[in-house]
Amino acid sequence: MIRVSGVRAELSQDFSDLRGLCEKRLKIAGNDIKSVRLARKSVDARRKSDVHFILSLDIEARGEEKLLRHLKNAVRHEPAEYEITPVSSHSERPVIVGFGPAGMLAALVLAMSGAKPIVLERGADVDTRVRSVETFRNGGPLDPECNVQFGEGGAGTFSDGKLNTGISDGRIGWILRRFAEFGAPEDILTDAKPHIGTDRLREVVKNLRERVIALGGEVRFNSKFTGYELANGCISRIFYTDSHGSHAIDSHYLILAAGHSARDVFELLHSKNVTMSQKNFSVGVRIEHRREDIDKAMYGGFAGHPALKAASYKLAVHLPSGRSLYTFCMCPGGYVMAAASEEGRLAVNGMSCSARDAENSNSALLVGIGPGDFGSSHPLAGMYLQRELEERAFTAGGSDYRAPAVTVGDFLERRKPGKLGKVRPSYKPGVRLAPPEEYLPEFVCEALRDGIIEMGKKLRGFDDPEAVLTGIESRSSSPVRIERNSALESPDIAGFYPCGEGAGHAGGIVSAAVDGMKCAEAVIAKMNGGKV
Ligand SMILES: Cc1cc2nc3c(=O)[nH]c(=O)nc-3n(C[C@H](O)[C@H](O)[C@H](O)COP(=O)(O)OP(=O)(O)OC[C@H]3O[C@@H](n4cnc5c(N)ncnc54)[C@H](O)[C@@H]3O)c2cc1C
Structure with missing residues (x-):
């Protein structure tokens, strides 16, 4: 061929x-x-x-x-095959914490190997979770254990479901084929910018879970990992709580795929002296335009052609200050999503359905922030800074989970936010007019101001005065890295595999899924007594 x-x-x-x-x-x-x-x-x-x-x-x-x-x-061209090695010993069941993309693919590979994994997921199954998230979006209380970050499917369930990734790995084709098998549209196998949409993603997640269970695995929802015990430097017992109380599972294999919002897990690991380091991440806002304006700017007279989907863009500018501003996780025809997971703290992100036909298109607009900005050498300093900024955004939004929003015109002209124009913010439960200066560091606001003007030169209308900036986008990646060695284990604890985005080894649905597979392969190799 x-x-x-x-x-x-x-x-x-x-x-x-x-x-x-x-x-x-x-x-x-x-x-x-x-x-x-x-x-x-x-x-x-x-x-x-x-x-x-x-x-x-x-x-x-x-x-x-x-x-x-x-x-x-x-x-x-010869199509690549992916082979899963069966486990030779069935005496022990590996434990996976988290059922996001990393945990799901780790569970699938381990289940296919015959290892009968046990998954602990702090949030609920996807149907219950949808109800929790909708309650919150409609002005109800935030459930700190079941929200846009926590629950079956992980952070990506209420996402745009974009499947493009910056990494190149032979496992990606296999992952996309599994997603299609579990209910994603077939065109993800051919589109250069594959996309599932939150509506279809929920089905994929459920079908993947059912396959894990059919192969002998278990997924325990509302089950929060709370700690572990070691024997001779190796994981030996894993603790969790559910509505019935505290429980322990004896196992020498723990894949920790808890995501970047499991801040209590980071604190637990730090208290146990697990080696972690500071990591760069990004902060900023979501920018929303009308979908039809972005389509026209991208496709000119072809906008609206039935063969074209809603248009996406990707922009980056380097600024005289030495900082850069870039767009991230663009959601054509989507919504700005309430992505908070802690009470009294606000976070936004982007989501779309498979049709991508909502009124607005939005994208994160981010500035990199690194250890030099954290003001402390504490491994969790980045996480504490995230928390501080999210608290400020919560206050700026009116302390009731509305998000602070401003028009680009008011922001660029440094005017007191007046009123909204043609772009109606899609964020629910609603917005309060307030400028980014109320919650973002000054250098981020400066980069946003300079960068939006530069981006307007690259994409017509990007700097439209009636476009809306909604904050705070603070969870684009993990603020810490949980270190691991070449066998993918923590250098401190044998049998402990920090995995996925939260551990700082992936960013995005597909790369987290790839990392989950790699950790599962490492566990299989160890269970079989071999080296990775
Ligand atoms: C709204 C939104 C939109 C996004 N859109 C996209 C997109 O279009 N494309 C893309 O590539 N990426 C997107 N992302 C990012 C993507 O979702 C993440 O990169 C990806 O989910 C990371 O996978 P993960 O498995 O490492 O972690 P997560 O998906 O964060 O999964 C971690 C899981 O661990 C569970 N957990 C945490 N602590 C515990 C504990 N103590 N005990 C038991 N369980 C625990 C959590 O409940 C969660 O389910 C989006 C994220 C959000 C929030």
Whole structure:
């Protein structure tokens, strides 16, 4: 099989006739083509007068060697397989803390290996969780154990479900195929910017859980990991609480995939002298525009074409101050989401449904912040700074979980926030007009001010005075790293695998899932008495 990339297709392309496209564009005789499959599809919108698709095609044909010599961008391609090693010993069950992307994929791989993992998840199953989150979004109380950060599916359940990632890893294809098998749209296997949407993601999460259980694993909801005991420097017992009280599980294998918002877990590990270090993270706001304005800015006259989905963008600017401002986790046709997990502290993030058809498009607008800004060498200093900023945002929003918001015009002109314009903020339970100066450090506000103007030069209308800034976006990544060695174990504790985004080893759904698989593989290798 050969893979040919860079193949142009018009927006009107009939995707059931890829043979015809090969004949026309690649000049391969129809009789020589045995099969053609779409491998990847992206939108080329660099010239607004000529928006089209760019495809990669997997082709089986007679005379492939000749095609490899003559076709531009053609390489030999063999689909990668991922094999799971069965565990040889069934006497012990590994424990996984957290059922977010890292914990879910660790659980799936361990269950497929025959290891019958036990998952402890502090939040509820996804259906109960949806009700908790909706109650909060409608002005009800925040449940600190079951919210946008905590519960089945982890932080990504109420997300945009974007599956693009900055990492390159052979496991990614396998993960996407599992997501499609469990209910994600098939086009995630080919889209250059794959996206599931929160509505479909919930089904994926449930089906994955059912598969883990069918393979002999267990998922215990409302079960909070509270500590562990060691024997000869190795994990030997794991403690958790549920509505019936405290419990212990004897196991020598613990994958900790608790996410970046498990601040009590970070404090627990620090109190037990587990090696952790400070880590850069980012803070800022969400910027919201009307979806149709972003679509027009990205697609020009092609905006609204039935073959195009809501447009996304990615922008970054380096500023004279030495800081950078960048957009992150863009949610076309989505919502700004109430992402708090602690009482008296506010956080926002972005979410969309699979149709991405909401009125606004939003994106995080972030400035990097690092140990030099923390003002302390304490390993958890970044987390304490996050908490302080989230408290300020809570106060700025009116101390009732409304979020502080301001128009770009008022912010850039340093005016007292007046009133909103055409962009209606999507954040629920609502916003209170207040500028970022009330909750963000001055250097972040300066970077936002300078950067928004620069970004407006790159994307028409980005600096629209009626666009809205809603804060605070403070949980884009973990503020700490739980160190691990080449066997993926903590250097302090054998059998303890810090995993996923919270441990500082991943960022985003797919990279967290990859890390979960890697930790599961390391556990299997150890259970089988081998080395990683
Ligand atoms: C609103 C929102 C939108 C997002 N959109 C995207 C997106 O579109 N694309 C993308 O790639 N990323 C997105 N992200 C980020 C993505 O969700 C995370 O990177 C990813 O979920 C990290 O996976 P994880 O498994 O490492 O941790 P998490 O997903 O945070 O999972 C950790 C789990 O551990 C559980 N837990 C914590 N403490 C304990 C304890 N003591 N005992 C038992 N269980 C515990 C938590 O309840 C949680 O379920 C979004 C995040 C949010 C909040």
